[in-house]
Amino acid sequence: MQAISSNEITVLDKESVTLPKGFKAGGMHCGIKRKRLDLGYIVSEVPAVTAGVYTTNIFQAAPLVVTQESIAKENKIQAVLVNSGNANACTGEQGLTDAQEMQKLFAGELGMDPHYIAVTSTGVIGELLPMDKIKAGIKQILDKENEGEENFKQAILTTDTCTKEIAVQFNIDGKKVSIGGTSKGSGMIHPNMATMLGFVTTDANIAHEDLLFALKDVTNLTFNMITVDGDTSTNDMVLVMANGLADNELLTKEHPEWDLFVNGLKIVCESLAKKIAKDGEGATKLVEIQVSGAFSINAARAVGKSIISSNLVKTAIYGTDPNWGRIVTAAGYSGVPIEPNLLGVSIGEYKVFEKGLPCPIAEEEVKGYLENENVVIHVNLNQGDYSATAWGCDLTYDYVKINASYRT
Amino acid sequence: MQAISSNEITVLDKESVTLPKGFKAGGMHCGIKRKRLDLGYIVSEVPAVTAGVYTTNIFQAAPLVVTQESIAKENKIQAVLVNSGNANACTGEQGLTDAQEMQKLFAGELGMDPHYIAVTSTGVIGELLPMDKIKAGIKQILDKENEGEENFKQAILTTDTCTKEIAVQFNIDGKKVSIGGTSKGSGMIHPNMATMLGFVTTDANIAHEDLLFALKDVTNLTFNMITVDGDTSTNDMVLVMANGLADNELLTKEHPEWDLFVNGLKIVCESLAKKIAKDGEGATKLVEIQVSGAFSINAARAVGKSIISSNLVKTAIYGTDPNWGRIVTAAGYSGVPIEPNLLGVSIGEYKVFEKGLPCPIAEEEVKGYLENENVVIHVNLNQGDYSATAWGCDLTYDYVKINASYRT
Incomplete structure (x- = not known):
């Protein structure tokens, strides 16, 4: 991915999944949670080429199984239905039946084939979905009063303290293309799909194989590089729906503006990932670990993840303690054969460790930075x-x- | 290792490294820490066959480098010198010089070759040892008033809230054999040598190769199965010194009572490991994860370590929340291809999950157990x-x- 000059991509802070042409969204309170919104949808005017990435946890929740099977049919979906408050995970056969029923009922409301609906759930593990409430909700959710992407963004939250959104726009073949996204997640967050859901929409016209390639590539650099607590959940999923309504020439890796599209997708995913990290349960700070000088990209990622996952580094930062010893230690157990005598560490602008030795630091200044x-x-x-x-x-x-x- | 009926092994709760014949120990305050004891030693009357296991962290502290080189000469040492309050880690060439000087000075006091001394340090990373204080300490440490294993046990502590000790006795070839041990460590604790030091002495007569074999085997089942915070330190080390003064026939894997010795060593190491876990920083509970029904020992260990390392499991237990969902989730991301539909989980006597599904539980009773x-x-x-x-x-x-x- 080459760097794209920022004036080619416009970043919109407050916009989300309905900025791209032909998407609408909504959300409502159906009663799974006590008060807050707990059922949401996104619908595209036409079936959208869809790529997904899913948790690596062996216990994949029922809706993930159903959604993956559905997408596999035509590599397209037209709508997403999400509930929060209950993860429909570790729920056995009944969980699968419930996920399929959610899909079927919403398909009925929309008048489309069930396999065009992705379903997903987030919340408590191991309890059956309250299907009576969900059924009643599905009947009303398309009502005008539930419409709006703000409602959708609210309906997918669990312990999150805020909604998370971002959108970008750029031109391809002289046509304006938009990518918008929203995500949830603040605990059980760890690389390889955190307890997080991400929904990205775009009106780009793009081939499925290439969209999936771009999503996987971007996910490895964004969603898979965040951690809150090292726990990889059962329900993680990121979906990108591309409905083609921007009417550009079909995007493939050979398209001259391919990199522009991937970069736009990366801006969206990185922003959503950072917003999840910053909204980590109990967090007061967003911490960014930049690793350079590695002998491979995997080495760089492993060192970064090892440091960001260290409870001792994380508590030191909470305590504004410039404790580079813990940073060096976490690098040292990352599994990467680093050279102690070559290692350098900076906290902000402050060099704290160089060539295997601590640097004299102005402790109070570094503490101030933290x-x-x-x-x-x-x-x-x-x-x-x-x-x-x-x-x-x-x-x-x-x-x-x-x-x-x-x-x- | 076969099970040994408990009446063959006597367990002594309060005894430690000086129970075996021919060992003495001591400790003092030399001024590295503000008030508490910070310099300790163990000495054997005669050179002792010695086996060690060391941190897997790439940043091995200076004293570990010096100690390993020294042991390698004859597979024997006669004394250990430990300081707490400063880890002599990430200290470059000067750190190595300091560790060697500690070794040399203590050797001078004892009148033996420096390579018979193991040195080790625990405490703050990245600061040079205050060698003036340590030198002055070494001159006095063998004084009568500093003698006693209680002083040694105190001198090796950092954030520990208590000393940790255990000893066992049993007969081999009709001779009484003793194994005694003490350990420190309560944070930066993670399998593959935690931030922990373990010192085990025995008067058994045993071949070096076999002692090392037994130690590695036992360490994998004990010290390498504990975690406090997932951070693997730069200074971890367990040493076993066997001085042969019990006068049994040389112990090797072929000796008819080999299993008895290994079992005795395992009792000592397991007890010390559990005491470290229970004294984990801020801990209120010792948590034991028993994994059974695995297709290999490594699979069983990986699942156990994954669960015990989960921040979400650990906070749930602190909150006495019978949250089996987090236990199942942590098993699911352990990397072991478990079968969700075969999995069973019990909390104490209470079955909470069976064949991939939650069991109805008396929530208050399980909460009470926690x-x-x-x-x-x-x-x-x-x-x-x-x-x-x-x-x-x-x-x-x-x-x-x-x-x-x-x-x-």
Whole structure:
């Protein structure tokens, strides 16, 4: 992916999944959660080429199984139905039946084949869906008063403290193309699909195989580089729906503006991923680990993930303690054969470790830097030319509080 | 290792490294820490066959490098010198010089070759040892008033809240053989050598190769099966010194009572490992994960370690929440191809999950069980005949407090 000058891509902070042509969305309270919205949808005017990435957890929740089977039929879907408050995970045969029924009922409302509907769920594990409430909800959800992407963004949240959205626009073949996305997730977040859902829509005209290639590539650099607590959930999923209404020439890897599209998708996914990390359960800071000088991209990613996953690094950052020893230690157990005597570490602008030795630091200044809401740590392995970035958050009293009492 | 009837092995709760014949120990305050003891030693009357296991972290601290080189000369050492308060890690060439000087100075006091001394350090990373204080300490440490294993056990502690000790006795060839041990460690604790030090002494007469074989075997089942926070330190080390003064026939794997010795060593190492887990930073509970029905020992260990390392499982146990969903999820991302539909989970005596589905539980009763100081979770994979046990602790407000402010 080559760098694209920013004036070719317009970033829109507040827009989301309905910015691209031909998509509408909505959400409502059907009664799974006590008060907040808990059922949402996205619908495209026409079937959309769809690519998905899914959790690597062996316990894939029922809706993930149903959704993957459905997408496999034509590589297209036309709508997504999401509930929050109940994950429909570890629910056996009945869970599959319920996911299929959600799909069928919503298909009936929309007048389309069930396999055009992706279903997904997030919330408590191991309880059956309250199907009576969901059935009643599906009957009303398309009503005018439930419409709007704000309702959708609200309806997919669990312990999140805010909605997460981003959109970009750029021109391909002289046609305006939009990509918009929203995501949820703040606990059980770890690379290889966190407890997170991501929904991305675009009006780009693009071939399925190429869309999937781009999504996998971008996911490895974005959603798979965040962690909140090291726990990989049963329900993670990111879907990109491309309905082609922008009317550009079919995008493939050979298209001269392919990189522009991938870069736009990357901006959307990276922004959604960082927003999840920043909204990590109990978090007060977004932490970014930039690794450079690695001998391979996988080495760079492994070192970044090892550091961002360290409870000791995360508590030190919460305590604004410039404790580079913990950063170096986490790099040292990453499994990557780094050279201790080549390693350099900076906290913000402050060099704290160089060539295997600590640097004299102005402790109070570095402590002051760590009081920022966004903390950047740079690690140079000085072994090669590869880089990667990982994102996470600090580990706080509130993380313990939320997870000692919230039933996920 | 076959099971040994308990009446063949006597377990002594309060005894430690000086129970075996010919060992003495001591400790003192030399000024690295503010008040508490910070320099300790063990000396054997005669050179002892010695086996060690060391951290897998790429940043091995200077004393580990020096100690390994020294042991390699004759597979024997006669004394150990330990300081706490400073890890002598990430200290470059000067760190190596300091570790060698500690070794040389203590050798001078004892009148033996430096390579007979193991040196080790634990505490803050990245600061040079205060060698003036250590030198002055070494001159006095053998004084009568510093003698006693209690002083040694105190001198090796960092954030530990208590000393850790255990000893066993049994007969081999009609001779009484003793094994005694002590350990430290309560944070930066993760399998593959935690931030922990373990010192085990025995008067058994045993061949070096066999002692190393036994230690590695036992370590994989004990010290490598504990975790506090998933961070593998730079300074971990377990040493076993066997001085032969029990005068039994040379122990080798062919000796008819080999299993008895290994079992005795296992009792000592398992007890020390569990004491470290229970004294985990901020911990209120010792958590034991028993995995059975695995298709291999490595699969059993991987599932156990995955569950005991999960922040979400650990906070749920702190909150006495019978949240089996998090246990199942952690098993699901362990990397082991488990069969969801065969999995069973019990919390204490309470079956909470069976054949891939939740069991109806008396929530309040299970909650009551989780209020115990010792919590046992059993996971049956129902795929084979292998078992493993992992130990850890809950994740509490105090863990965050200790690690947001303590500089390790």
